[in-house]
Amino acid sequence: MNLNNIKPAAGSTHNSKRLGRGQGSGKGGTSAKGHKGQKARAGYSRKIGFEGGQMPLQRRLPKFGFTNVNRKEYRGINIDTLQILADTKNLTEINHDVLVENGLAKRSEIVKIMGRGELKTGVSVSAHKFTKSAEEAIAKAGGKAITL
Secondary structure: OOHHHOOOOOOOOOOOOOOOOOHHHOOOOOOOOOOOOHHHOOOOOOOOOOEOOEOOHHHHOOOOOOOOOOOOOEEEEEHHHHHHHHHHHOOOEEOHHHHHHOOOOOOOOEEEEEOOOOOOOOOEEEEOEEOHHHHHHHHHOOOEEEEO
């Protein structure tokens, strides 16, 4: 048995009655769309959220919040991740290019080094920003934190 030869159980499916094929068919005339009205017309499609002319929910509720156009979105990378990277690749220097090569950040992203975990090897780390705990941990391990 394969997926291409599976069929529904016998008698479990049937063809639906075709609409608009003459009065004798039982579904002719208005083709089961009732009399006139918007839904009886060709090409009708209801807008998402339409409530039959009642003011839709998304227009009844007030707007709120604020979006700062100058917000900077950082890619956070923790120290334990850097330790794993340094161990597997035998690195002494970690910069933006290394992070991009290993899929930890994209070329366009700005990187912030966070303080989770601990660093055992003295690694020179170049990034756009560091948390205090990350900077201290890098210095404690004998490395350097270089802000780009």
